[in-house]
Amino acid sequence: MTSTTPAASTKGTDVPTLLTNARRELDAIAFRVPNAPMAVAAALTSLGALALRLVTAAEPLAGSIGGEKQAELRALIGRVKDRASSKPRPDLAYEHLLVLLRQTQELLRRLEQAHGIEPRRIQAASASRRHAAHHAVQPVGESRIAPALQAVGPPAPLPSLGSAVTLRQLTAKPSSARVQDCLRRGKDHYPVDGEMTEQLLTVAPFLRDAVAINDTFAIQAVALLVGQLGITQFIDLGCGLPTSPTLYETAAAVLPSGSEIAVAYVDHDPIVMAHAATLLTAPRPHRTAHVHADLAQPDSILTDPDLRGALDLSRPVAVLAHAVLHEVPDHHAYPAISALTGRLAPGSALSITHPTAALHPGSMNRVGGLYTESISPIALRSPHELGRFFDGWRLLAPGLVETAHWHGVTGTAYPPGSSAAFAAIAVKP
Template identity: 35%
Template sequence: MGAEFEQPTQTDLHTDRAHPARVYDYLLGGKTNFPADRAVGDRVLADWPGARAATAAARSVMHRMVHRLAATHGVRQFLDVGTGIPTAPNLHEVVQRVDPACRVVYVDNDPIVLAHSRALLSSAPEGRTAYVEGDLRDPEKFLADPAVAATLDLTRPVALTLINLVHFLSDEAAHPPVRALLDALPAGSFLALTAGTTDAAPERVRQGSRRYAEAGMEVHARPRDGVERFFAGLELDDPGVVLINQWHPELGDGPAPTEETPAYGGIGRKP
């Protein structure tokens, strides 16, 4: 399996070391990954053959969350930080099925995502999408990008989506920028977040975290109350912060998942 992408000019893609987005892509069965990424993925799979199903569940819950945000809560603007390698359907494709006028800004710090940004910019003509290079740890920088102001009206509600991201950061690194982003968004905005946990399949998660750490990638799996801290001051949407296989499974395209997945997810509204 090789990488199939168009490289941006004079950009170091750091393909000699694993990147969480590319390991995720490999576990999803994608092709935008390299030997270092596949080596980590293979070690994770050797310890936990169900890791591919868990990764697919993490992708599926994003689809369900953004569909609910658009269809039930009427959100028409989305700020997706930690976008990852484009995988159809992308976020804008899900929400623009509800309303083609939805607008999405994608943010990621992996240059390979930039190489694939055309897939993230295929908006319906009624809406708009943009891709901004940025890092969750420096929200002021990417919020100041002209593409954000050209795409999103920050006087109107925005859904901030942080999917499969914060467990790569410690509490000290993750909470301040998440709070800064929420502070920058108006009342009526939403946070949709998923994060890994050891409350389900704890030994498998510890093994997987060790494999990531061996490749230089920190993993900070949190208990439920640790994930709920990200929603402090927000009004939690039904059913609260729950394991992602329990989060509105009826909104999925296939049969409802039954196996517990080692990640929590939830949606909160800024009052």
């Protein structure tokens, strides 16, 4: 952030002193690695209180700057405030803590820059901390921030995973959700994801536009499902990191005021679900479920109590599988979609976007090779292979086509040849 005249102290608080103390407190929280649920709860209480104090200090600063920098700071303040004020689900408390820690670190960094404070002058200079900081896994743009929580001391387990998997392990290699965020120029990714994104853009420079086209289709698809088919219940498979507008915001814009929308967000990535649990919770009268599950195990999705509490499966439901099925091999993908959709009521819908090598064979096959080496093998299915997902369903016009050629997407200003996927929407008879 560009340096600016420091904002007036908040209600007599000496802001530089507040930031100095906040840096020490944040370092202390970061180095207190929780290894049990009770430790997580205690760390969340301390971090939440600190985060809200920083929000109070940051709000006057946001009013003293203008333009894009102000919008960025206000958005960050809002995210920190929402997360610090919310109570996470017990099984996502650790991930919630890690995301709040990172967001609070970013907010403190911006405040320190605006007030001319150098964080390294404040941090303890012990050799162990310097060593830990050197090896910390940190998000993009936070190289001067205290080491991330999981990077110091014994590996901290993620309780919701059901095994001793740590965030360090989860961020040791890029993830598809964070790479997508990087392609959108978001901020919820790590250096390893940025490096992967650079490699992908080297072999396929059109990928940023391809992601934007997919996002545009997703908005148009939800609007069509609500406006033309009257569907108000959704299962978003592989929901990924939050984007704007959210699914329920798109649906609500089409429906009369006061209409109810039910959305179940599904993903197997615990970091994605930590974001979803805070940022993708619809206000009343809408209903939201957050399902931490793998698409390869469809029964665990439809039997999830959170989903069953939000959705009425006796009424039509729209299943959204946007840019997710390419990560599931054939022996899981086809049975999973069949099992999910087979238990839905008539009038339900299935919306799919899927990357393919049919449009840019050379570039997309190289993309597939990079994914296989760095993340996981992917299947760049042909239009014929994609058609199998819709067996027995009625395809809506224009059928299975290049994503950029779908209704509402065609007129957008993307360069010709930017699309790298096919899309279709079908209705269950």
